[in-house]
Every structure is written in C-alpha cells, then in structure tokens.
Amino acid sequence: MSHEVRVLLVTYGSRGDIEPMVGFAVQLRALGAEVQMCAPPDFAELLDGFGLRLVPLGQSVREVTTKAVTGAKPMPAVGLPQRAAQMFDATYEAVSAVADGFDAVVATGLIPASAAARAVAEKLGIPYVFVAYFPTYLPSPHHPPLTWTRPLPPEVTDNRVLWDLNTEDMNALFGEAINTHRASVDLPSVDSVRDHVFTDQPWLATDPTLGPWLEPSDLGVVQTGAWIRPDERPLPAELEAFLDVGTSPVYVGFGSMPMRDSQNVTRVAIEAIRAQGRRAVLSRGWADLALTDDQDDCFVVGEVNHQALFCRVAAVVHHGGAGTTTTAARAGAPQVVVPQMADQPYWAGRVADLGIGAAHDGPTPTVESLSAALEAALAPETRERATTLAGTIRTDGATMAAKLLLDMVGRERRPMSE
Incomplete structure (x- = not known):
C-alpha cells in the first residue's frame, strides 16, 4: 500500500459501546494503521490512556441516560425524531470535519x-462497516427485534x-431526519433506515459460543469474535488485601447503567450476598452504588481491571452488558444477570441456557429473588460449567476484525494502483 491506512471509529453509546472499539483500535495500530475515535466526551480519559485522540460527539451520554432513567418520567417518544435529527447533524458535522484522508469508517451505537x-x-467514497455487539440487534428469522417505542404485538x-x-x-423515528440531511449534502434518500445503517454484511463482535449467530439468515453476517480491550493493570493494593483475607467475595456492579433507586439495590445485593455467607465487592459505576453500613465484609471499587478481578471472585452480579458477560465468562466466574434494558435480557438468557449462572427475572431484585439466583450461581456444578466454558472463549476477535478491515481497504485501493 502506498500510505499508512487510516481508520475512523464512530460510536455514540455507553461504555459498553466504547470498550470493544478500544480493543479494535489497539489491534489496528498493532498492524500499522492510524486510528481516530469519534465518541461521547465521557470517555476522553479512557481513550487517552491508550494514546487515542477523541473527537467528541454530542453531549455527555452519562448525563443523558441518568436523566432518562432517574427522572420522574422517561423521555417522551414524541421527541425522538427531533433528537435523532440533532444527533445525525452533530455527528455528521464532527466526523466530516476530521474525515479527510481516511480509508474506512467503522460504526456502532x-x-x-x-x-x-x-x-x-x-x-468520501470509502468503505463503511457496521458492527453489532449482540446477535439480536440484527434482523433474523430466529429472534424478534428489540422493543423500541411500541411493544411488539403479542x-x-x-x-x-x-x-x-x-x-x-x-x-418513522429516524427516516425524515436522516433523509433530510442526506439531501442537504447531495446524497440520495434511503428506503429502509435500518437496512441502510446495518448493511447486508454487518459484523458481529460476539464470541461464537457465548453469542452465536444462527443460520440460515438473510444477512451475510461476519462473526469476528468479541473485541476485548487489553487490560494489564494491577489491582489496587487495598483490594488485593481484601481479596486475600477471606473467602472469595461476590462482585456486584451495573457498569454504565444509571439506576432509579441505587441505594435500595445496594442494600438488597449486600443482604442477599451475606445470606449466602459471602463477602462483597461493590462497583460504584454510573449507578453510584455505595456501602450501606461499615462492616468489613464489603469493599467498594471504582475503575478497576475486571479481567483480573473476575478471576478472584465467587460470582459476578451484573446488568448483562456484552462486555461484562464476556469478561466474566472468560474468567470462569459464575454470573447472576439482572437485566435492565436493550441487549441485557439476551445475555441473561444465554448465561442461563449455558448453565454458567442465573438470569434474574426482571430489573428490580428483592433479597429473596437475588438470594435464589445467587444460590444457583454459587452451586459447584455452575462453577464447573463456567470453568469449562472459559477455555472456549476466543480472545482474537479484535485481531481478526483488524485484519479483515485492512484486507478490505487493500482491495479497495488495488484497482486504482493497477
């Protein structure tokens, strides 16, 4: 190739949308590519830690989701088309401002x-790839779509x-906004927004065992394996000391999910864990979980290396994000998934179907319901299945995807140079 390949990565979403992109970016750079990340401003520090410059998109996603989840009422559906137009315009402006000279765009969110x-x-006349982090986001005869503004007809x-x-x-939600802007930059209108965004060959960044793509299907899905962000940070000394002094604790964390009543969730979780005779490691996350008393059987953590921590815990209680599910599965840690929204019920179902943990029924645990789920997760046979499955989780997904993309760019360039 005549010059270094330059790749734009674009996503507007929570941390679960960003982390895999960072893993992908690291592998692209290892293969000699230059990478530019366009993402919400919340993640500048995370990206800076990997030497990745951030082009900020829109407003803080944490502020937006916290208002939506913890407000008296959820955001009204009537405003979605207007917000879609604002997001499209802001994203187009930010991305197009830095896009000259790039060779490919990979997007999600x-x-x-x-x-x-x-x-x-x-x-720009360059390749575009859409990547999904869970199978049920993509159209298939094997599963229904996610619920958006109206429930699926029973x-x-x-x-x-x-x-x-x-x-x-x-x-209905996005068509007018997208086609209006496309017309303003001399691009043709699209008939199906979803098919246009996903393309007929989307990538699926999930582990084939944990989140398989079922065939036959109408799409030419390319399943790369999960994109895992490398993390070699040592655990904090105080956390190491806590882990060393007693039985393996249960981890509780809800990642970048704000919660309406986080204090009650914390109380329920700690009571249920104590009922199983276990200690607890509590992750603050975007729900701002905090201790409910000063007993020494609980420890609060902020930003830590989950890949290292999950190898040291008895079980992982979490919301069911793709990244957390994959990290726990890779560590061989039994899981209790308390799904809140979007892809999380899917991952809860997979954990239960694979026998590597329990799926909590609904987003709001009680001491009784969480105790029952924990009892199932802490059973020796669950640990045995989780340990066996851990050995099957592929870790080369981001590398595979990086090679695929560079091959694609090479094919696009070749006709011009021949």
Whole structure:
C-alpha cells in the first residue's frame, strides 16, 4: 500500500459501546494503521490512556441516560425524531470535519450516529462497516427485534413479520431526519433506515459460543469474535488485601447503567450476598452504588481491571452488558444477570441456557429473588460449567476484525494502483 491506512471509529453509546472499539483500535495500530475515535466526551480519559485522540460527539451520554432513567418520567417518544435529527447533524458535522484522508469508517451505537457515519463514508467514497455487539440487534428469522417505542404485538409470532414492523418503526423515528440531511449534502434518500445503517454484511463482535449467530439468515453476517480491550493493570493494593483475607467475595456492579433507586439495590445485593455467607465487592459505576453500613465484609471499587478481578471472585452480579458477560465468562466466574434494558435480557438468557449462572427475572431484585439466583450461581456444578466454558472463549476477535478491515481497504485501493 502506498500510505499508512487510516481508520475512523464512530460510536455514540455507553461504555459498553466504547470498550470493544478500544480493543479494535489497539489491534489496528498493532498492524500499522492510524486510528481516530469519534465518541461521547465521557470517555476522553479512557481513550487517552491508550494514546487515542477523541473527537467528541454530542453531549455527555452519562448525563443523558441518568436523566432518562432517574427522572420522574422517561423521555417522551414524541421527541425522538427531533433528537435523532440533532444527533445525525452533530455527528455528521464532527466526523466530516476530521474525515479527510481516511480509508474506512467503522460504526456502532445509536442509529442516527451510525447513519451519519455512513453518510460521511459515502461522501468520501470509502468503505463503511457496521458492527453489532449482540446477535439480536440484527434482523433474523430466529429472534424478534428489540422493543423500541411500541411493544411488539403479542398476537404476531412470525419473526420476519415482526422485523417488517421494526422497519416501519425505524423509518418513522429516524427516516425524515436522516433523509433530510442526506439531501442537504447531495446524497440520495434511503428506503429502509435500518437496512441502510446495518448493511447486508454487518459484523458481529460476539464470541461464537457465548453469542452465536444462527443460520440460515438473510444477512451475510461476519462473526469476528468479541473485541476485548487489553487490560494489564494491577489491582489496587487495598483490594488485593481484601481479596486475600477471606473467602472469595461476590462482585456486584451495573457498569454504565444509571439506576432509579441505587441505594435500595445496594442494600438488597449486600443482604442477599451475606445470606449466602459471602463477602462483597461493590462497583460504584454510573449507578453510584455505595456501602450501606461499615462492616468489613464489603469493599467498594471504582475503575478497576475486571479481567483480573473476575478471576478472584465467587460470582459476578451484573446488568448483562456484552462486555461484562464476556469478561466474566472468560474468567470462569459464575454470573447472576439482572437485566435492565436493550441487549441485557439476551445475555441473561444465554448465561442461563449455558448453565454458567442465573438470569434474574426482571430489573428490580428483592433479597429473596437475588438470594435464589445467587444460590444457583454459587452451586459447584455452575462453577464447573463456567470453568469449562472459559477455555472456549476466543480472545482474537479484535485481531481478526483488524485484519479483515485492512484486507478490505487493500482491495479497495488495488484497482486504482493497477
């Protein structure tokens, strides 16, 4: 190739959207590419730790989600088209401002942001790839779509029909905003927003055992394996000391999920863990979990290396994000998934189906319900299955994806040089 490959990575989402992109970026750079990340301003410090410059997109995603989750009422659906237009415009402006000279765009996260990323790629005439972090985000006859603004009609059981309704929903929410902006930059309108954003060959960054893509399907999905961010940080000395002095604790954390009543969730979790005769490691996260008393059987952590910590715990109680599920599975730690939204019920179901933990029924645990789930997760046979599965989790997904992308760019360039 005549010059270094330059790749734009674009996402507007929570930490679970950013972490895999960082893992991907690290592997791209290891193969000689230059990488630019466009993401919410919340993650500047994380990216800086890897020497990645951030082009900030929009407002703080933590502020937006916290207001939506902890407010008296959720954000009204009526405002979604307007917010979609604002997100598309802001993303297009930010990405296009830095995109000259780049060779490919890889996008994930919210639909309007990914649509803007594709528009930039089209204007530059460079490849665009959409990546999903869980199988059920992508259309398939094997599963229904996620619920957006209206519940799925219970009388409809044909998944293809449900995905057709999903197409209508996506067009109603985002179509006008996306096509209006596309027209303003001399791009043709699109008939199906979802199919346009996902393309007919999306990438799926999940482990094939943990989150398989079922065939046959209508899409040419490329399953790369999960994109795992490398983490070699030592655990804090105080945490090491806590882990060393007694039985393995249970980890509790909800990542970048704000919660409406985090204090009650903390109380329930600690009571349920103590009922199993276990200690607790509590992760603050975006829910700002905090101790409910001063007993010495609980320890609070902030930003720590989960890859190292999960190898030292008896079980992991979490929200069911793709990254946390994969990290716990890779560590061989039994899991209790308390799903809150989006992909999290899917991962809860996978954990239960694989026998490597328990799926809590619903987003709000009680002491009784969480105790029952913990009892199942802490059973010796669950640990045995989790340990066995850990050995099957692939760690080369980001490397595979980086090589695929560089090969794609090479094929795009070759006709011009021949």
